[in-house]
Amino acid sequence: MNVFALITNPTEAIPLTEDIFYSRTNRKPPYIQSFGGKMNSYALCPSCQNPVLMVNRTATETRSGSFYAKHNKGDVPGVAQYHEHKYLNCPLANPARMDEKKRRPPARQGQSDEVKNALIEAFDLVMNFIESDTGVKFQDSIVEDMLDDFSKNRGYEYSAINLYNLPYAFAYMTESKDIFGCSVSKEIADAIGKNSKGFSTKQFHSNYYIKREEGSRSKIRLMFYGHAESVKDGGNEAIIMRIVEVPPGADVDAAEHLYQKKIVLDGAKFFNFYMKRKRRVDMARSKLR
Ligand SMILES: [Zn+2]
Incomplete structure:
Protein backbone atom coordinates (compact mmCIF):
# COMPACT_ATOMS: atom_id res chain seq x y z
CA MET A 1 0.00 0.00 0.00
CA ASN A 2 1.09 3.59 -0.48
CA VAL A 3 -0.44 5.07 2.67
CA PHE A 4 0.33 4.66 6.36
CA ALA A 5 -0.90 5.95 9.74
CA LEU A 6 0.70 7.02 13.01
CA ILE A 7 0.00 5.71 16.51
CA THR A 8 -1.39 9.12 17.50
CA ASN A 9 -4.01 9.14 14.72
CA PRO A 10 -4.47 5.56 13.51
CA THR A 11 -7.23 6.24 10.96
CA GLU A 12 -5.61 9.17 9.16
CA ALA A 13 -4.14 7.97 5.86
CA ILE A 14 -0.81 9.64 5.12
CA PRO A 15 0.61 9.33 1.60
CA LEU A 16 3.71 7.17 1.81
CA THR A 17 7.05 8.38 0.54
CA GLU A 18 10.38 7.89 2.20
CA ASP A 19 10.66 11.61 3.04
CA ILE A 20 7.18 11.83 4.52
CA PHE A 21 7.65 8.64 6.53
CA TYR A 22 10.92 9.80 8.07
CA SER A 23 9.74 13.33 8.78
CA ARG A 24 6.46 12.20 10.40
CA THR A 25 8.11 9.50 12.56
CA ASN A 26 11.38 11.39 13.23
CA ARG A 27 13.16 8.06 12.57
CA LYS A 28 12.49 7.13 16.19
CA PRO A 29 11.35 4.01 18.01
CA PRO A 30 8.83 2.42 17.98
CA TYR A 31 8.59 3.29 14.27
CA ILE A 32 12.15 2.15 13.84
CA GLN A 33 13.17 -0.96 15.75
CA SER A 34 15.41 -3.90 15.29
CA PHE A 35 14.00 -7.28 14.51
CA GLY A 36 16.20 -10.34 14.14
CA GLY A 37 19.29 -8.17 14.01
CA LYS A 38 17.88 -5.96 11.25
CA MET A 39 16.59 -2.38 11.56
CA ASN A 40 13.02 -2.28 10.34
CA SER A 41 10.58 0.60 9.86
CA TYR A 42 6.99 0.16 10.99
CA ALA A 43 3.72 2.10 11.08
CA LEU A 44 0.00 1.32 11.08
CA CYS A 45 -2.44 0.43 8.34
CA PRO A 46 -4.99 3.31 8.37
CA SER A 47 -7.78 0.93 7.45
CA CYS A 48 -7.36 -2.08 9.77
CA GLN A 49 -4.90 -0.60 12.31
CA ASN A 50 -2.62 -3.61 12.05
CA PRO A 51 1.12 -3.00 12.00
CA VAL A 52 2.72 -2.49 8.59
CA LEU A 53 6.34 -2.96 7.57
CA MET A 54 8.05 -0.54 5.19
CA VAL A 55 9.64 -2.07 2.15
CA ASN A 56 12.06 -0.11 0.07
CA ARG A 57 12.46 -1.17 -3.51
CA THR A 58 15.17 1.44 -4.19
CA ALA A 59 17.86 -0.82 -2.82
CA THR A 60 17.48 -3.41 -5.54
CA GLU A 61 15.89 -1.53 -8.40
CA THR A 62 16.26 1.89 -9.99
CA ARG A 63 16.50 5.05 -7.94
CA SER A 64 12.93 5.98 -8.80
CA GLY A 65 11.63 2.74 -7.29
CA SER A 66 9.09 3.17 -4.55
CA PHE A 67 8.86 2.85 -0.84
CA TYR A 68 5.75 0.93 0.15
CA ALA A 69 4.14 -0.66 3.16
CA LYS A 70 2.88 -4.19 3.65
CA HIS A 71 0.91 -5.71 6.50
CA ASN A 72 3.12 -7.23 9.16
CA LYS A 73 1.65 -10.52 10.27
CA GLY A 74 2.72 -10.33 13.89
CA ASP A 75 2.69 -7.91 16.81
CA VAL A 76 5.08 -4.98 16.72
CA PRO A 77 5.81 -3.79 20.28
CA GLY A 78 4.82 -0.16 20.79
CA VAL A 79 3.15 0.09 17.39
CA ALA A 80 0.23 -2.34 17.27
CA GLN A 81 -0.92 -5.85 17.91
CA ASP A 99 -8.82 -5.16 -14.47
CA GLU A 100 -9.49 -8.51 -12.79
CA LYS A 101 -13.14 -7.58 -12.17
CA LYS A 102 -13.23 -9.92 -9.21
CA ARG A 103 -16.24 -9.53 -6.91
CA ARG A 104 -16.19 -9.60 -3.13
CA PRO A 105 -17.42 -12.74 -1.45
CA PRO A 106 -20.79 -12.42 0.36
CA ALA A 107 -18.96 -12.31 3.71
CA ARG A 108 -17.53 -8.93 2.69
CA GLN A 109 -20.87 -7.43 1.64
CA GLY A 110 -20.36 -4.75 4.33
CA GLN A 111 -17.48 -3.27 2.33
CA SER A 112 -19.58 -3.14 -0.83
CA ASP A 113 -22.31 -1.29 1.08
CA GLU A 114 -19.71 1.10 2.45
CA VAL A 115 -18.45 1.88 -1.07
CA LYS A 116 -21.99 2.33 -2.40
CA ASN A 117 -22.96 4.65 0.45
CA ALA A 118 -19.80 6.71 0.11
CA LEU A 119 -20.44 7.09 -3.61
CA ILE A 120 -23.94 8.38 -2.94
CA GLU A 121 -23.04 10.60 0.02
CA ALA A 122 -19.95 12.13 -1.58
CA PHE A 123 -20.68 11.84 -5.28
CA ASP A 124 -19.98 15.55 -5.79
CA LEU A 125 -16.53 15.03 -4.28
CA VAL A 126 -15.89 11.92 -6.41
CA MET A 127 -16.72 13.90 -9.57
CA ASN A 128 -14.58 16.86 -8.47
CA PHE A 129 -11.61 14.52 -8.11
CA ILE A 130 -12.23 12.93 -11.52
CA GLU A 131 -12.66 16.31 -13.21
CA SER A 132 -9.55 17.77 -11.64
CA ASP A 133 -7.40 14.70 -12.40
CA THR A 134 -8.61 14.29 -15.98
CA GLY A 135 -8.97 17.95 -16.94
CA VAL A 136 -12.41 17.20 -18.43
CA LYS A 137 -15.57 18.83 -17.08
CA PHE A 138 -18.48 16.52 -17.82
CA GLN A 139 -22.02 17.39 -18.81
CA ASP A 140 -24.68 15.99 -16.48
CA SER A 141 -25.98 13.59 -19.16
CA ILE A 142 -22.54 11.93 -19.29
CA VAL A 143 -22.31 11.71 -15.52
CA GLU A 144 -25.72 10.03 -15.57
CA ASP A 145 -24.43 7.49 -18.12
CA MET A 146 -21.43 6.76 -15.89
CA LEU A 147 -23.72 6.12 -12.94
CA ASP A 148 -25.90 3.85 -15.10
CA ASP A 149 -22.86 1.78 -16.18
CA PHE A 150 -21.64 1.47 -12.66
CA SER A 151 -25.01 0.59 -11.23
CA LYS A 152 -25.77 -2.02 -13.94
CA ASN A 153 -22.38 -3.68 -13.37
CA ARG A 154 -22.83 -3.38 -9.61
CA GLY A 155 -19.34 -1.85 -9.63
CA TYR A 156 -19.37 -1.37 -5.85
CA GLU A 157 -19.07 -5.15 -5.49
CA TYR A 158 -15.66 -5.37 -7.17
CA SER A 159 -12.96 -6.17 -4.65
CA ALA A 160 -10.62 -3.64 -6.23
CA ILE A 161 -12.81 -0.65 -5.33
CA ASN A 162 -12.53 0.86 -1.87
CA LEU A 163 -12.73 4.18 -0.04
CA TYR A 164 -9.08 4.90 -0.82
CA ASN A 165 -9.36 4.75 -4.60
CA LEU A 166 -13.05 5.53 -5.11
CA PRO A 167 -12.88 8.29 -7.77
CA TYR A 168 -10.29 6.42 -9.85
CA ALA A 169 -11.99 3.05 -9.58
CA PHE A 170 -15.37 4.58 -10.38
CA ALA A 171 -13.97 6.26 -13.50
CA TYR A 172 -12.13 3.09 -14.52
CA MET A 173 -15.21 0.92 -14.24
CA THR A 174 -17.36 3.01 -16.59
CA GLU A 175 -17.50 2.46 -20.35
CA SER A 176 -15.88 4.88 -22.80
CA LYS A 177 -17.81 8.13 -23.08
CA ASP A 178 -18.56 10.59 -25.88
CA ILE A 179 -17.25 13.93 -24.59
CA PHE A 180 -18.44 16.16 -27.43
CA GLY A 181 -19.63 19.46 -25.91
CA CYS A 182 -17.70 19.02 -22.66
CA SER A 183 -15.10 21.54 -21.58
CA VAL A 184 -11.45 20.53 -21.27
CA SER A 185 -8.18 21.87 -19.88
CA LYS A 186 -5.83 23.94 -22.02
CA GLU A 187 -3.45 20.98 -22.26
CA ILE A 188 -6.18 18.77 -23.74
CA ALA A 189 -7.43 21.61 -25.97
CA ASP A 190 -3.90 22.00 -27.37
CA ALA A 191 -3.66 18.25 -28.05
CA ILE A 192 -7.02 18.28 -29.83
CA GLY A 193 -5.93 21.31 -31.87
CA LYS A 194 -2.72 19.53 -32.88
CA ASN A 195 -3.94 15.97 -33.46
CA SER A 196 -7.62 16.02 -34.40
CA LYS A 197 -9.10 16.21 -37.88
CA GLY A 198 -12.75 16.29 -36.86
CA PHE A 199 -12.70 18.42 -33.70
CA SER A 200 -11.39 21.65 -32.33
CA THR A 201 -12.06 23.71 -29.20
CA LYS A 202 -13.59 27.09 -28.60
CA GLN A 203 -12.38 29.15 -25.68
CA PHE A 204 -14.91 30.85 -23.42
CA HIS A 205 -13.28 32.55 -20.42
CA SER A 206 -10.90 29.91 -19.04
CA ASN A 207 -12.86 26.95 -20.46
CA TYR A 208 -12.25 25.19 -23.75
CA TYR A 209 -15.33 23.56 -25.25
CA ILE A 210 -15.01 20.70 -27.72
CA LYS A 211 -16.67 21.52 -31.00
CA ARG A 212 -17.05 19.53 -34.19
CA GLU A 213 -15.46 20.76 -37.40
CA GLU A 214 -17.88 21.38 -40.23
CA GLY A 215 -18.63 18.20 -42.18
CA SER A 216 -17.01 15.91 -39.59
CA ARG A 217 -18.94 12.84 -38.55
CA SER A 218 -16.30 11.48 -36.16
CA LYS A 219 -16.87 10.84 -32.50
CA ILE A 220 -14.61 11.93 -29.67
CA ARG A 221 -14.41 9.54 -26.76
CA LEU A 222 -12.77 9.35 -23.37
CA MET A 223 -11.74 6.00 -21.90
CA PHE A 224 -9.82 4.66 -18.96
CA TYR A 225 -7.72 1.56 -19.05
CA GLY A 226 -4.66 -0.17 -17.72
CA HIS A 227 -3.52 -0.53 -14.20
CA ALA A 228 0.17 0.09 -14.36
CA GLU A 229 2.93 -0.74 -11.91
CA SER A 230 0.81 -2.78 -9.61
CA VAL A 231 2.78 -4.82 -7.14
CA LYS A 232 1.44 -7.12 -4.53
CA ASP A 233 0.23 -5.32 -1.41
CA GLY A 234 1.97 -2.11 -2.36
CA GLY A 235 3.48 0.09 -4.99
CA ASN A 236 1.99 2.84 -7.05
CA GLU A 237 -1.19 2.11 -8.90
CA ALA A 238 -2.10 4.14 -11.94
CA ILE A 239 -4.76 4.28 -14.60
CA ILE A 240 -4.41 5.67 -18.08
CA MET A 241 -6.93 8.10 -19.51
CA ARG A 242 -7.06 8.40 -23.26
CA ILE A 243 -9.04 10.66 -25.59
CA VAL A 244 -9.55 9.23 -29.06
CA GLU A 245 -11.21 10.24 -32.29
CA VAL A 246 -13.31 7.54 -33.90
CA PRO A 247 -13.97 7.98 -37.65
CA PRO A 248 -17.57 7.23 -38.80
CA GLY A 249 -18.27 3.51 -38.90
CA ALA A 250 -14.93 2.59 -37.28
CA ASP A 251 -14.35 0.63 -34.12
CA VAL A 252 -12.96 2.30 -30.98
CA ASP A 253 -9.87 0.10 -31.41
CA ALA A 254 -9.14 1.74 -34.76
CA ALA A 255 -9.35 5.20 -33.26
CA GLU A 256 -6.72 7.92 -33.46
CA HIS A 257 -5.15 8.88 -30.14
CA LEU A 258 -5.56 12.57 -29.44
CA TYR A 259 -4.39 12.75 -25.84
CA GLN A 260 -3.15 10.40 -23.16
CA LYS A 261 -2.34 10.89 -19.50
CA LYS A 262 -1.29 8.62 -16.68
CA ILE A 263 -3.16 9.25 -13.45
CA VAL A 264 -1.35 7.96 -10.38
CA LEU A 265 -3.73 6.93 -7.64
CA ASP A 266 -3.33 8.95 -4.49
CA GLY A 267 -4.71 6.68 -1.79
CA ALA A 268 -4.74 9.32 0.94
CA LYS A 269 -6.14 12.44 -0.68
CA PHE A 270 -9.68 11.35 -1.44
CA PHE A 271 -10.05 9.28 1.71
CA ASN A 272 -8.99 12.12 4.03
CA PHE A 273 -11.17 14.64 2.21
CA TYR A 274 -14.10 12.29 2.44
CA MET A 275 -13.62 11.53 6.15
CA LYS A 276 -13.23 15.19 7.04
CA ARG A 277 -16.33 16.12 5.09
CA LYS A 278 -18.30 13.31 6.74
CA ARG A 279 -17.11 14.38 10.20
CA ARG A 280 -18.20 17.97 9.61
CA VAL A 281 -21.55 17.12 8.05
CA ASP A 282 -22.26 14.79 10.99
CA MET A 283 -21.24 17.58 13.35
CA ALA A 284 -23.69 20.02 11.73
CA ARG A 285 -26.39 17.38 11.69
CA SER A 286 -26.05 16.70 15.41
CA LYS A 287 -25.98 20.41 16.41
CA LEU A 288 -28.72 21.75 14.15
CA ARG A 289 -31.63 19.63 15.15
ZN1 LIG B 1 -5.01 -3.08 6.73
Whole structure:
Protein backbone atom coordinates (compact mmCIF):
# COMPACT_ATOMS: atom_id res chain seq x y z
CA MET A 1 0.00 0.00 0.00
CA ASN A 2 1.09 3.59 -0.48
CA VAL A 3 -0.44 5.07 2.67
CA PHE A 4 0.33 4.66 6.36
CA ALA A 5 -0.90 5.95 9.74
CA LEU A 6 0.70 7.02 13.01
CA ILE A 7 0.00 5.71 16.51
CA THR A 8 -1.39 9.12 17.50
CA ASN A 9 -4.01 9.14 14.72
CA PRO A 10 -4.47 5.56 13.51
CA THR A 11 -7.23 6.24 10.96
CA GLU A 12 -5.61 9.17 9.16
CA ALA A 13 -4.14 7.97 5.86
CA ILE A 14 -0.81 9.64 5.12
CA PRO A 15 0.61 9.33 1.60
CA LEU A 16 3.71 7.17 1.81
CA THR A 17 7.05 8.38 0.54
CA GLU A 18 10.38 7.89 2.20
CA ASP A 19 10.66 11.61 3.04
CA ILE A 20 7.18 11.83 4.52
CA PHE A 21 7.65 8.64 6.53
CA TYR A 22 10.92 9.80 8.07
CA SER A 23 9.74 13.33 8.78
CA ARG A 24 6.46 12.20 10.40
CA THR A 25 8.11 9.50 12.56
CA ASN A 26 11.38 11.39 13.23
CA ARG A 27 13.16 8.06 12.57
CA LYS A 28 12.49 7.13 16.19
CA PRO A 29 11.35 4.01 18.01
CA PRO A 30 8.83 2.42 17.98
CA TYR A 31 8.59 3.29 14.27
CA ILE A 32 12.15 2.15 13.84
CA GLN A 33 13.17 -0.96 15.75
CA SER A 34 15.41 -3.90 15.29
CA PHE A 35 14.00 -7.28 14.51
CA GLY A 36 16.20 -10.34 14.14
CA GLY A 37 19.29 -8.17 14.01
CA LYS A 38 17.88 -5.96 11.25
CA MET A 39 16.59 -2.38 11.56
CA ASN A 40 13.02 -2.28 10.34
CA SER A 41 10.58 0.60 9.86
CA TYR A 42 6.99 0.16 10.99
CA ALA A 43 3.72 2.10 11.08
CA LEU A 44 0.00 1.32 11.08
CA CYS A 45 -2.44 0.43 8.34
CA PRO A 46 -4.99 3.31 8.37
CA SER A 47 -7.78 0.93 7.45
CA CYS A 48 -7.36 -2.08 9.77
CA GLN A 49 -4.90 -0.60 12.31
CA ASN A 50 -2.62 -3.61 12.05
CA PRO A 51 1.12 -3.00 12.00
CA VAL A 52 2.72 -2.49 8.59
CA LEU A 53 6.34 -2.96 7.57
CA MET A 54 8.05 -0.54 5.19
CA VAL A 55 9.64 -2.07 2.15
CA ASN A 56 12.06 -0.11 0.07
CA ARG A 57 12.46 -1.17 -3.51
CA THR A 58 15.17 1.44 -4.19
CA ALA A 59 17.86 -0.82 -2.82
CA THR A 60 17.48 -3.41 -5.54
CA GLU A 61 15.89 -1.53 -8.40
CA THR A 62 16.26 1.89 -9.99
CA ARG A 63 16.50 5.05 -7.94
CA SER A 64 12.93 5.98 -8.80
CA GLY A 65 11.63 2.74 -7.29
CA SER A 66 9.09 3.17 -4.55
CA PHE A 67 8.86 2.85 -0.84
CA TYR A 68 5.75 0.93 0.15
CA ALA A 69 4.14 -0.66 3.16
CA LYS A 70 2.88 -4.19 3.65
CA HIS A 71 0.91 -5.71 6.50
CA ASN A 72 3.12 -7.23 9.16
CA LYS A 73 1.65 -10.52 10.27
CA GLY A 74 2.72 -10.33 13.89
CA ASP A 75 2.69 -7.91 16.81
CA VAL A 76 5.08 -4.98 16.72
CA PRO A 77 5.81 -3.79 20.28
CA GLY A 78 4.82 -0.16 20.79
CA VAL A 79 3.15 0.09 17.39
CA ALA A 80 0.23 -2.34 17.27
CA GLN A 81 -0.92 -5.85 17.91
CA TYR A 82 -1.69 -8.02 14.92
CA HIS A 83 -5.33 -9.00 14.41
CA GLU A 84 -5.74 -11.70 11.78
CA HIS A 85 -9.48 -11.18 11.32
CA LYS A 86 -9.08 -7.45 10.64
CA TYR A 87 -6.24 -8.16 8.23
CA LEU A 88 -8.33 -10.63 6.25
CA ASN A 89 -11.06 -8.01 5.85
CA CYS A 90 -8.78 -5.07 5.11
CA PRO A 91 -9.37 -3.47 1.67
CA LEU A 92 -5.68 -2.48 1.58
CA ALA A 93 -4.45 -6.06 2.08
CA ASN A 94 -3.57 -7.81 -1.17
CA PRO A 95 -5.65 -5.35 -3.21
CA ALA A 96 -7.23 -6.87 -6.28
CA ARG A 97 -6.32 -5.39 -9.65
CA MET A 98 -9.11 -3.34 -11.17
CA ASP A 99 -8.82 -5.16 -14.47
CA GLU A 100 -9.49 -8.51 -12.79
CA LYS A 101 -13.14 -7.58 -12.17
CA LYS A 102 -13.23 -9.92 -9.21
CA ARG A 103 -16.24 -9.53 -6.91
CA ARG A 104 -16.19 -9.60 -3.13
CA PRO A 105 -17.42 -12.74 -1.45
CA PRO A 106 -20.79 -12.42 0.36
CA ALA A 107 -18.96 -12.31 3.71
CA ARG A 108 -17.53 -8.93 2.69
CA GLN A 109 -20.87 -7.43 1.64
CA GLY A 110 -20.36 -4.75 4.33
CA GLN A 111 -17.48 -3.27 2.33
CA SER A 112 -19.58 -3.14 -0.83
CA ASP A 113 -22.31 -1.29 1.08
CA GLU A 114 -19.71 1.10 2.45
CA VAL A 115 -18.45 1.88 -1.07
CA LYS A 116 -21.99 2.33 -2.40
CA ASN A 117 -22.96 4.65 0.45
CA ALA A 118 -19.80 6.71 0.11
CA LEU A 119 -20.44 7.09 -3.61
CA ILE A 120 -23.94 8.38 -2.94
CA GLU A 121 -23.04 10.60 0.02
CA ALA A 122 -19.95 12.13 -1.58
CA PHE A 123 -20.68 11.84 -5.28
CA ASP A 124 -19.98 15.55 -5.79
CA LEU A 125 -16.53 15.03 -4.28
CA VAL A 126 -15.89 11.92 -6.41
CA MET A 127 -16.72 13.90 -9.57
CA ASN A 128 -14.58 16.86 -8.47
CA PHE A 129 -11.61 14.52 -8.11
CA ILE A 130 -12.23 12.93 -11.52
CA GLU A 131 -12.66 16.31 -13.21
CA SER A 132 -9.55 17.77 -11.64
CA ASP A 133 -7.40 14.70 -12.40
CA THR A 134 -8.61 14.29 -15.98
CA GLY A 135 -8.97 17.95 -16.94
CA VAL A 136 -12.41 17.20 -18.43
CA LYS A 137 -15.57 18.83 -17.08
CA PHE A 138 -18.48 16.52 -17.82
CA GLN A 139 -22.02 17.39 -18.81
CA ASP A 140 -24.68 15.99 -16.48
CA SER A 141 -25.98 13.59 -19.16
CA ILE A 142 -22.54 11.93 -19.29
CA VAL A 143 -22.31 11.71 -15.52
CA GLU A 144 -25.72 10.03 -15.57
CA ASP A 145 -24.43 7.49 -18.12
CA MET A 146 -21.43 6.76 -15.89
CA LEU A 147 -23.72 6.12 -12.94
CA ASP A 148 -25.90 3.85 -15.10
CA ASP A 149 -22.86 1.78 -16.18
CA PHE A 150 -21.64 1.47 -12.66
CA SER A 151 -25.01 0.59 -11.23
CA LYS A 152 -25.77 -2.02 -13.94
CA ASN A 153 -22.38 -3.68 -13.37
CA ARG A 154 -22.83 -3.38 -9.61
CA GLY A 155 -19.34 -1.85 -9.63
CA TYR A 156 -19.37 -1.37 -5.85
CA GLU A 157 -19.07 -5.15 -5.49
CA TYR A 158 -15.66 -5.37 -7.17
CA SER A 159 -12.96 -6.17 -4.65
CA ALA A 160 -10.62 -3.64 -6.23
CA ILE A 161 -12.81 -0.65 -5.33
CA ASN A 162 -12.53 0.86 -1.87
CA LEU A 163 -12.73 4.18 -0.04
CA TYR A 164 -9.08 4.90 -0.82
CA ASN A 165 -9.36 4.75 -4.60
CA LEU A 166 -13.05 5.53 -5.11
CA PRO A 167 -12.88 8.29 -7.77
CA TYR A 168 -10.29 6.42 -9.85
CA ALA A 169 -11.99 3.05 -9.58
CA PHE A 170 -15.37 4.58 -10.38
CA ALA A 171 -13.97 6.26 -13.50
CA TYR A 172 -12.13 3.09 -14.52
CA MET A 173 -15.21 0.92 -14.24
CA THR A 174 -17.36 3.01 -16.59
CA GLU A 175 -17.50 2.46 -20.35
CA SER A 176 -15.88 4.88 -22.80
CA LYS A 177 -17.81 8.13 -23.08
CA ASP A 178 -18.56 10.59 -25.88
CA ILE A 179 -17.25 13.93 -24.59
CA PHE A 180 -18.44 16.16 -27.43
CA GLY A 181 -19.63 19.46 -25.91
CA CYS A 182 -17.70 19.02 -22.66
CA SER A 183 -15.10 21.54 -21.58
CA VAL A 184 -11.45 20.53 -21.27
CA SER A 185 -8.18 21.87 -19.88
CA LYS A 186 -5.83 23.94 -22.02
CA GLU A 187 -3.45 20.98 -22.26
CA ILE A 188 -6.18 18.77 -23.74
CA ALA A 189 -7.43 21.61 -25.97
CA ASP A 190 -3.90 22.00 -27.37
CA ALA A 191 -3.66 18.25 -28.05
CA ILE A 192 -7.02 18.28 -29.83
CA GLY A 193 -5.93 21.31 -31.87
CA LYS A 194 -2.72 19.53 -32.88
CA ASN A 195 -3.94 15.97 -33.46
CA SER A 196 -7.62 16.02 -34.40
CA LYS A 197 -9.10 16.21 -37.88
CA GLY A 198 -12.75 16.29 -36.86
CA PHE A 199 -12.70 18.42 -33.70
CA SER A 200 -11.39 21.65 -32.33
CA THR A 201 -12.06 23.71 -29.20
CA LYS A 202 -13.59 27.09 -28.60
CA GLN A 203 -12.38 29.15 -25.68
CA PHE A 204 -14.91 30.85 -23.42
CA HIS A 205 -13.28 32.55 -20.42
CA SER A 206 -10.90 29.91 -19.04
CA ASN A 207 -12.86 26.95 -20.46
CA TYR A 208 -12.25 25.19 -23.75
CA TYR A 209 -15.33 23.56 -25.25
CA ILE A 210 -15.01 20.70 -27.72
CA LYS A 211 -16.67 21.52 -31.00
CA ARG A 212 -17.05 19.53 -34.19
CA GLU A 213 -15.46 20.76 -37.40
CA GLU A 214 -17.88 21.38 -40.23
CA GLY A 215 -18.63 18.20 -42.18
CA SER A 216 -17.01 15.91 -39.59
CA ARG A 217 -18.94 12.84 -38.55
CA SER A 218 -16.30 11.48 -36.16
CA LYS A 219 -16.87 10.84 -32.50
CA ILE A 220 -14.61 11.93 -29.67
CA ARG A 221 -14.41 9.54 -26.76
CA LEU A 222 -12.77 9.35 -23.37
CA MET A 223 -11.74 6.00 -21.90
CA PHE A 224 -9.82 4.66 -18.96
CA TYR A 225 -7.72 1.56 -19.05
CA GLY A 226 -4.66 -0.17 -17.72
CA HIS A 227 -3.52 -0.53 -14.20
CA ALA A 228 0.17 0.09 -14.36
CA GLU A 229 2.93 -0.74 -11.91
CA SER A 230 0.81 -2.78 -9.61
CA VAL A 231 2.78 -4.82 -7.14
CA LYS A 232 1.44 -7.12 -4.53
CA ASP A 233 0.23 -5.32 -1.41
CA GLY A 234 1.97 -2.11 -2.36
CA GLY A 235 3.48 0.09 -4.99
CA ASN A 236 1.99 2.84 -7.05
CA GLU A 237 -1.19 2.11 -8.90
CA ALA A 238 -2.10 4.14 -11.94
CA ILE A 239 -4.76 4.28 -14.60
CA ILE A 240 -4.41 5.67 -18.08
CA MET A 241 -6.93 8.10 -19.51
CA ARG A 242 -7.06 8.40 -23.26
CA ILE A 243 -9.04 10.66 -25.59
CA VAL A 244 -9.55 9.23 -29.06
CA GLU A 245 -11.21 10.24 -32.29
CA VAL A 246 -13.31 7.54 -33.90
CA PRO A 247 -13.97 7.98 -37.65
CA PRO A 248 -17.57 7.23 -38.80
CA GLY A 249 -18.27 3.51 -38.90
CA ALA A 250 -14.93 2.59 -37.28
CA ASP A 251 -14.35 0.63 -34.12
CA VAL A 252 -12.96 2.30 -30.98
CA ASP A 253 -9.87 0.10 -31.41
CA ALA A 254 -9.14 1.74 -34.76
CA ALA A 255 -9.35 5.20 -33.26
CA GLU A 256 -6.72 7.92 -33.46
CA HIS A 257 -5.15 8.88 -30.14
CA LEU A 258 -5.56 12.57 -29.44
CA TYR A 259 -4.39 12.75 -25.84
CA GLN A 260 -3.15 10.40 -23.16
CA LYS A 261 -2.34 10.89 -19.50
CA LYS A 262 -1.29 8.62 -16.68
CA ILE A 263 -3.16 9.25 -13.45
CA VAL A 264 -1.35 7.96 -10.38
CA LEU A 265 -3.73 6.93 -7.64
CA ASP A 266 -3.33 8.95 -4.49
CA GLY A 267 -4.71 6.68 -1.79
CA ALA A 268 -4.74 9.32 0.94
CA LYS A 269 -6.14 12.44 -0.68
CA PHE A 270 -9.68 11.35 -1.44
CA PHE A 271 -10.05 9.28 1.71
CA ASN A 272 -8.99 12.12 4.03
CA PHE A 273 -11.17 14.64 2.21
CA TYR A 274 -14.10 12.29 2.44
CA MET A 275 -13.62 11.53 6.15
CA LYS A 276 -13.23 15.19 7.04
CA ARG A 277 -16.33 16.12 5.09
CA LYS A 278 -18.30 13.31 6.74
CA ARG A 279 -17.11 14.38 10.20
CA ARG A 280 -18.20 17.97 9.61
CA VAL A 281 -21.55 17.12 8.05
CA ASP A 282 -22.26 14.79 10.99
CA MET A 283 -21.24 17.58 13.35
CA ALA A 284 -23.69 20.02 11.73
CA ARG A 285 -26.39 17.38 11.69
CA SER A 286 -26.05 16.70 15.41
CA LYS A 287 -25.98 20.41 16.41
CA LEU A 288 -28.72 21.75 14.15
CA ARG A 289 -31.63 19.63 15.15
ZN1 LIG B 1 -5.01 -3.08 6.73
